[in-house]
Amino acid sequence: AQRVTQPEKLLSVFKGAPVELKCNYSYSGSPELFWYVQYSRQRLQLLLRHISRESIKGFTADLNKGETSFHLKKPFAQEEDSAMYYCALSEGRSYKLIFGSGTRLLVRP
Amino acid sequence: NAGVMQNPRHLVRRRGQEARLRCSPMKGHSHVYWYRQLPEEGLKFMVYLQKENIIDESGMPKERFSAEFPKEGPSILRIQQVVRGDSAAYFCASSPLRELDYGYTFGSGTRLTVV
Numbered sequence: 064a065q066r067v068t069q070p071e072k073l074l075s076v077f078k079g080a081p082v083e084l085k086c087n088y089s090y091s092g093s094p095e096l097f098w099y100v101q102y103s104r105q106r107l108q109l110l111l112r113h114i115s116r117e118s119i120k121g122f123t124a125d126l127n128k129g130e131t132s133f134h135l136k137k138p139f140a141q142e143e144d145s146a147m148y149y150c151a152l153s154e155g156r157s158y159k160l161i162f163g164s165g166t167r168l169l170v171r172p
Numbered sequence: 173n174a175g176v177m178q179n180p181r182h183l184v185r186r187r188g189q190e191a192r193l194r195c196s197p198m199k200g201h202s203h204v205y206w207y208r209q210l211p212e213e214g215l216k217f218m219v220y221l222q223k224e225n226i227i228d229e230s231g232m233p234k235e236r237f238s239a240e241f242p243k244e245g246p247s248i249l250r251i252q253q254v255v256r257g258d259s260a261a262y263f264c265a266s267s268p269l270r271e272l273d274y275g276y277t278f279g280s281g282t283r284l285t286v287v
Contacts, residue, residue: 158228162215
Protein backbone atom coordinates (compact mmCIF):
# COMPACT_ATOMS: atom_id res chain seq x y z
CA ALA A 64 0.00 0.00 0.00
CA GLN A 65 1.10 3.55 -0.62
CA ARG A 66 2.51 5.22 2.45
CA VAL A 67 4.40 8.36 3.37
CA THR A 68 6.56 8.35 6.49
CA GLN A 69 7.91 11.37 8.28
CA PRO A 70 9.91 9.90 11.15
CA GLU A 71 10.37 13.08 13.17
CA LYS A 72 7.45 14.71 14.93
CA LEU A 73 9.56 17.65 16.02
CA LEU A 74 12.79 19.08 14.69
CA SER A 75 14.40 21.89 16.64
CA VAL A 76 17.35 23.85 15.26
CA PHE A 77 19.03 27.18 15.87
CA LYS A 78 18.76 30.04 13.44
CA GLY A 79 21.38 29.73 10.71
CA ALA A 80 21.76 25.97 11.12
CA PRO A 81 21.06 23.57 8.24
CA VAL A 82 17.71 21.82 8.19
CA GLU A 83 16.70 18.47 6.76
CA LEU A 84 13.13 17.23 7.14
CA LYS A 85 12.95 13.56 6.28
CA CYS A 86 10.32 11.95 4.10
CA ASN A 87 10.25 8.36 2.89
CA TYR A 88 7.56 6.80 0.78
CA SER A 89 6.44 3.41 -0.43
CA TYR A 90 4.88 3.26 -3.87
CA SER A 91 5.58 0.92 -6.75
CA GLY A 92 4.71 3.25 -9.63
CA SER A 93 5.85 6.73 -10.58
CA PRO A 94 4.79 9.01 -7.77
CA GLU A 95 4.61 12.74 -7.63
CA LEU A 96 5.94 14.12 -4.37
CA PHE A 97 5.03 17.37 -2.67
CA TRP A 98 5.90 19.34 0.42
CA TYR A 99 3.14 21.35 2.08
CA VAL A 100 3.65 23.86 4.87
CA GLN A 101 1.28 25.20 7.50
CA TYR A 102 2.39 28.32 9.36
CA SER A 103 0.76 29.16 12.67
CA ARG A 104 -2.92 30.03 12.21
CA GLN A 105 -2.67 29.80 8.44
CA ARG A 106 -3.96 27.33 5.92
CA LEU A 107 -2.01 24.48 4.42
CA GLN A 108 -0.17 25.63 1.32
CA LEU A 109 2.01 24.03 -1.29
CA LEU A 110 5.71 24.66 -0.73
CA LEU A 111 7.19 22.73 -3.62
CA ARG A 112 6.76 19.69 -5.86
CA HIS A 113 9.46 17.45 -7.20
CA ILE A 114 8.60 17.83 -10.87
CA SER A 115 9.20 21.58 -10.66
CA ARG A 116 12.74 21.14 -9.38
CA GLU A 117 12.56 24.62 -7.94
CA SER A 118 13.71 26.28 -4.75
CA ILE A 119 11.09 28.06 -2.68
CA LYS A 120 12.07 30.23 0.30
CA GLY A 121 15.49 28.59 0.14
CA PHE A 122 14.07 25.07 0.47
CA THR A 123 14.90 22.30 -1.97
CA ALA A 124 13.92 18.65 -2.17
CA ASP A 125 15.31 15.94 -4.41
CA LEU A 126 13.46 12.78 -5.26
CA ASN A 127 15.70 9.77 -4.64
CA LYS A 128 13.96 6.79 -6.20
CA GLY A 129 16.64 4.36 -5.03
CA GLU A 130 16.11 5.31 -1.39
CA THR A 131 12.42 6.20 -1.92
CA SER A 132 13.02 9.51 -0.19
CA PHE A 133 12.09 13.14 -0.74
CA HIS A 134 13.86 14.99 2.05
CA LEU A 135 13.35 18.75 2.41
CA LYS A 136 16.51 20.78 2.95
CA LYS A 137 17.54 24.32 3.67
CA PRO A 138 21.15 25.35 4.29
CA PHE A 139 20.42 28.17 6.76
CA ALA A 140 17.21 28.08 8.80
CA GLN A 141 15.32 31.28 9.62
CA GLU A 142 12.94 31.85 12.51
CA GLU A 143 10.08 32.41 10.06
CA ASP A 144 10.55 28.85 8.80
CA SER A 145 8.98 27.56 12.02
CA ALA A 146 5.86 25.66 10.92
CA MET A 147 4.35 22.23 10.33
CA TYR A 148 5.67 20.53 7.24
CA TYR A 149 3.84 17.72 5.47
CA CYS A 150 5.23 15.46 2.80
CA ALA A 151 2.62 14.11 0.36
CA LEU A 152 2.45 11.70 -2.56
CA SER A 153 0.09 11.35 -5.46
CA GLU A 154 -0.15 8.44 -7.85
CA GLY A 155 1.02 9.92 -11.12
CA ARG A 156 -1.23 12.89 -11.82
CA SER A 157 -4.02 11.63 -9.63
CA TYR A 158 -6.12 14.04 -7.62
CA LYS A 159 -5.67 11.99 -4.44
CA LEU A 160 -2.88 12.95 -2.03
CA ILE A 161 -1.41 10.67 0.61
CA PHE A 162 0.07 12.66 3.46
CA GLY A 163 2.69 11.92 6.06
CA SER A 164 1.94 12.74 9.68
CA GLY A 165 3.96 15.92 9.58
CA THR A 166 7.06 17.35 11.22
CA ARG A 167 6.99 20.47 13.34
CA LEU A 168 10.06 22.60 12.64
CA LEU A 169 11.07 24.96 15.41
CA VAL A 170 13.81 27.44 14.63
CA ARG A 171 15.22 29.01 17.78
CA PRO A 172 16.86 32.45 17.78
CA ASN B 173 -10.42 36.03 -4.59
CA ALA B 174 -11.12 34.94 -1.04
CA GLY B 175 -9.71 31.47 -1.51
CA VAL B 176 -11.35 28.33 -0.21
CA MET B 177 -13.75 29.26 2.59
CA GLN B 178 -14.69 26.78 5.26
CA ASN B 179 -17.12 27.35 8.06
CA PRO B 180 -17.45 27.11 10.87
CA ARG B 181 -13.81 27.19 12.01
CA HIS B 182 -14.70 25.39 15.21
CA LEU B 183 -17.72 23.19 15.86
CA VAL B 184 -18.67 21.50 19.10
CA ARG B 185 -21.29 18.78 19.06
CA ARG B 186 -22.61 16.40 21.67
CA ARG B 187 -22.57 12.70 20.93
CA GLY B 188 -25.52 11.76 18.75
CA GLN B 189 -25.96 15.19 17.18
CA GLU B 190 -25.39 16.05 13.54
CA ALA B 191 -22.45 18.06 12.23
CA ARG B 192 -22.58 20.05 9.00
CA LEU B 193 -19.34 21.40 7.57
CA ARG B 194 -19.41 23.82 4.67
CA CYS B 195 -16.86 24.54 1.98
CA SER B 196 -16.98 27.18 -0.74
CA PRO B 197 -14.32 26.56 -3.38
CA MET B 198 -12.23 29.21 -5.03
CA LYS B 199 -13.89 31.08 -7.84
CA GLY B 200 -13.48 29.11 -11.05
CA HIS B 201 -12.75 25.83 -9.26
CA SER B 202 -15.27 23.09 -9.90
CA HIS B 203 -13.48 20.23 -8.11
CA VAL B 204 -13.76 19.85 -4.33
CA TYR B 205 -11.96 17.41 -2.06
CA TRP B 206 -12.45 16.68 1.62
CA TYR B 207 -9.70 15.44 3.90
CA ARG B 208 -9.76 14.49 7.57
CA GLN B 209 -6.90 14.86 10.02
CA LEU B 210 -7.13 12.86 13.21
CA PRO B 211 -4.91 13.91 16.13
CA GLU B 212 -1.22 13.11 15.57
CA GLU B 213 -1.91 11.86 12.02
CA GLY B 214 -1.60 13.18 8.50
CA LEU B 215 -4.49 14.29 6.34
CA LYS B 216 -6.47 11.42 4.85
CA PHE B 217 -8.55 11.65 1.70
CA MET B 218 -12.28 11.27 2.17
CA VAL B 219 -14.18 12.28 -0.95
CA TYR B 220 -13.90 14.06 -4.30
CA LEU B 221 -16.85 15.91 -5.77
CA GLN B 222 -17.72 17.93 -8.80
CA LYS B 223 -20.90 19.95 -9.10
CA GLU B 224 -23.82 17.61 -8.35
CA ASN B 225 -21.61 14.52 -8.63
CA ILE B 226 -19.63 12.37 -6.23
CA ILE B 227 -16.60 11.18 -8.18
CA ASP B 228 -14.70 9.21 -5.55
CA GLU B 229 -15.87 8.49 -2.01
CA SER B 230 -13.42 5.71 -1.31
CA GLY B 231 -12.16 7.40 1.86
CA MET B 232 -15.55 8.03 3.42
CA PRO B 233 -16.67 5.88 6.35
CA LYS B 234 -19.51 3.66 5.19
CA GLU B 235 -22.00 4.92 7.74
CA ARG B 236 -23.08 8.31 9.07
CA PHE B 237 -20.94 10.34 6.63
CA SER B 238 -22.20 11.95 3.45
CA ALA B 239 -21.08 14.74 1.15
CA GLU B 240 -22.69 16.83 -1.53
CA PHE B 241 -21.78 19.66 -3.86
CA PRO B 242 -25.02 21.09 -5.22
CA LYS B 243 -25.40 23.15 -8.34
CA GLU B 244 -25.79 26.25 -6.21
CA GLY B 245 -24.07 26.81 -2.90
CA PRO B 246 -21.19 25.30 -0.99
CA SER B 247 -20.13 21.71 -0.63
CA ILE B 248 -21.43 20.12 2.57
CA LEU B 249 -19.86 17.33 4.59
CA ARG B 250 -22.50 15.89 6.88
CA ILE B 251 -21.84 13.63 9.84
CA GLN B 252 -24.87 12.11 11.49
CA GLN B 253 -24.98 10.85 15.08
CA VAL B 254 -21.45 11.99 15.84
CA VAL B 255 -19.20 9.98 18.13
CA ARG B 256 -16.03 10.96 20.01
CA GLY B 257 -13.90 9.36 17.30
CA ASP B 258 -15.20 11.88 14.77
CA SER B 259 -13.29 14.64 16.58
CA ALA B 260 -10.78 15.85 14.02
CA ALA B 261 -9.85 18.67 11.69
CA TYR B 262 -11.70 18.51 8.39
CA PHE B 263 -10.06 20.22 5.45
CA CYS B 264 -11.57 21.10 2.12
CA ALA B 265 -9.53 21.79 -1.00
CA SER B 266 -10.46 22.84 -4.50
CA SER B 267 -8.81 22.80 -7.90
CA PRO B 268 -9.67 23.96 -11.41
CA LEU B 269 -8.87 20.58 -12.93
CA ARG B 270 -9.02 16.97 -11.88
CA GLU B 271 -5.30 16.43 -12.01
CA LEU B 272 -2.87 18.05 -9.65
CA ASP B 273 -1.09 20.03 -12.35
CA TYR B 274 -2.22 23.22 -10.70
CA GLY B 275 -2.19 21.87 -7.18
CA TYR B 276 -4.82 22.13 -4.55
CA THR B 277 -5.88 25.22 -2.67
CA PHE B 278 -6.80 24.31 0.88
CA GLY B 279 -9.23 25.96 3.22
CA SER B 280 -8.39 26.73 6.83
CA GLY B 281 -10.28 23.70 8.06
CA THR B 282 -13.09 23.01 10.51
CA ARG B 283 -12.10 21.61 13.87
CA LEU B 284 -14.86 19.34 15.11
CA THR B 285 -14.96 18.44 18.79
CA VAL B 286 -17.46 15.86 19.99
CA VAL B 287 -18.19 16.00 23.70
